[in-house]
Amino acid sequence: MDFLEESGFSASTGIYYSKWDSPCLPQAPNLSLPTFLLSFSPQLLSKPAFIDAKTGDKLTYGELRALTKVVTSALHSLGIKKGDVVLLVSPNFLHFPLLVLGIMSLGAVFSTANPLNTRQEIETQVQDSNAVLILTTQELQTKLDGLLSRPLILVEPFLENLINGPPPPPTCKLPHVTQDDTASLMYSSGTTGKSKAVVGSHRNLIAMSCLLRHVWIAGGTGDEVYMCVVPLFHMFGLSVFVCGVLAVGSTTVILRKYALEDMLMAMEEFGVTRLPAVPPMVVQLTRTNEVVKAYGLGTLKEVICSGAPLGREHMERFTMCFPQVTLSQCYGLTETNGPVTLCDGIGGRFHVSIGRIIPSMEAKIVDIRTGKALPPRQYGELYLRGPPVMQGYLKSQEATCLAIDTDGWLHTGDLCFIDTSGLVYVVDRIKELIKYKAYQVAPAELEEILVTHPEVVDAAVISHPNEEAGEIPMACVVKAADSKLKEEDVINFMANKVRNSFPSLVAPYKKIRKVVFVNSIPRSASGKILRRHLRASSTFQRLEITSKL
Structure with missing residues (x-):
């Protein structure tokens, strides 16, 4: 193969190949994700797979395997059959992964929704996915009652009865589950448009498990203690903490709801070594460093950030605050069933x-x-191809064909480049590029600079229609408490970056030309800015733009 230096690029094919050795993926057709993950060595039987951060309750690998069979039988007795969609609407909790594995073991399809979604949003998802059963918590019962003719199953009493009560009646022979069967139906974040249901097969998720295990064990990061604060209902959480951590035989400490001091307390108590996080968490760790210092985090070796780009300013600040901790990034999509780049x-x-x-x-x-x-060091759209890539979008052949071409390449919609060492860099979402006159402006570049202003807590840049320029960059800014920051202050701040310290980054055509102040920036569970919410805001619809072109 005619690789160019260390980049992995082949000039003859135009393809970048992974520099890691590839493991042999399981070829047995009758193999489900739960069977693959729960076929572990006897040495793991008594090891904690999951720990509740607040109570200290543990679920060992042996208990996980035994209880998965119990959950599978209980769901079967409720009439759930192969191919049925079961929706889990819940925040993180100790037995969340158990329900995932139990549903998939039956050949049913696991799906999830953000518990913060409105009833109408969840109802739309229920109808789209044809869910036949909803598992949820007591707190969410009122919001979800009546969405299906079948009663809700409340996970707390359901699991308590299974764990402490008599075993469910033995099931008839369960259906064969194959690698090509659908395992999951996860909804994309919908940052720029309507959320779509991503169809993931058992083969996709088994491949993700194998590939994460291969990289983590090769890098000496197999026997770790992970902190789970990112939501398990999101693909980042599901792929890392169900597919990845179980595949390497490590332990996960699960926090029900993210709160900084609760997380720090659990990290100290359980000796957490790796923390997968999203950008707002990393930013908070650096901005509350004095609070963090009160906790013993000597075991922490790495923070792995994903979900959205993390600005260099935040990275540098993090390394100053935590000199003993490596800060890494990874990248993945719901459509790739987990991370497809790693810094290991x-x-x-x-x-x-x-x-x-x-x-x-x-x-x-x-x-x-x-x-x-x-070739290397040139910007373009990132295309991906490989075993974890989704089967397609549910009920949308047109959207699937737009996303995956006839050669099997997934068009990510992300503007990226790969350097001569084979490292991948994200510039921005192509759909989010602002077309100012004949130029293209990447919002993420401007946001990275805006948040360096001492009185800016958070910021997002969106396009706004303009008759002369086509579109102009408009900043949505969250001010610090008691700040007297004005629109012209922000515009002048960015203009100074053009003239002074960021000449190569902020060219004159990239200047901010309008500023609005907002209470918060809407973000997805993974930290992505939901620009469509900002654009749809009635506040912006009523704006009178008197921009400086």
Whole structure:
């Protein structure tokens, strides 16, 4: 293969190949994700798989395997059959992974919704997915009652009865589950448009488990204690803490709801070594460093950030506050069933790149105008191909064909480049690029600078229609408490960056030309800015723009 230096790029194919050795993926057709994950060695039987951060209750690997069979039998006795969609609407809790495995063991399809969604949003998802059963918590019962003719199953009494009560009646022979069967129906974050149901097979999730295990064990990070504060109803949480951590035989400490001091207390108590996080958590760790110092985090080795780009300013501040901790980034999509780039094995205290593509994956950087595959250090759309890539979007052949071409390449919609070492960098979402006159402006570049202002807590940049320029960059800014920051202060701050310290980053056409102050920036569970919510806001619809072009 004619690789170019260390980048993994082949000039003859236009493809970037992973520099990691690829493991052999299981080929047995009759294999489910639960069977694969629960076929562990006897040495793991008494080891905690999951620990409740607040109560200290533990679920060992042996208990996880035994109780998965019990949950499967109980669901079967409720009439759930292969192919049925079961919706779990719940925050994190100790037995969340158990329900995931129990549903999939039956050949049913696991789906989830954000508990913060409105009743109408969840009803839309229930109808779209044809869910036949909803598992939820007592707190959410009122919001979800009546969405299905079948009664809700409240997870607390359901599990308590299974764990402490008599075993469910023995089931008839369960259906065969194959790698090609649908395992999950996870909804995309819908940052720029309507959320879509991503169909994931057992083969997709088994591949993700194998590839994470291969990288983590090769990097010496197999026997770790992970902190789970990101939501398990999101693909980042599901892939890392169900597929990945169980595959390597590590332990996960689960926090029901993110709160900084609760997380720090649990990390100290249970000796957490790795913390997967989203950008707002990393920012909070640095801004509340004095609070963090009160806790013993000597075991913490790495924070792995994903979900949205993390600005260099925040990375540098983090390394100053936590000199003993490596700050890494990874990248994945709901459509890839988890992370497809990792920073494992890359030297350095923090990683501006999102790492290298994982084993068995291939990538292309494609010119968004010509469709030509690009060599290292040139911007283009990131295409991905490999075993974890989804089967498609539910009930939408058109959307599937737009996302995955006839050669099997997933078009991510992300503007990226790969350097000569094979490290991948995200510039921005292509759909979010602002088309100012003849130029394209990446909002993420401007947001990274805006948050360096001492009186800016958070910021987002969106486009706004303009008759002369087509679109202009408009900043939505959350001010610090008691700040007297005005629109012209923000505009002048950015203009000074053009003239002074960021000449290569903020070219004159990238200047902020309008500012509005907001109470908060809407974000997804993974930290992505929900720009469509900002654009749809009635506040912005009523704005009178008198922009400086």
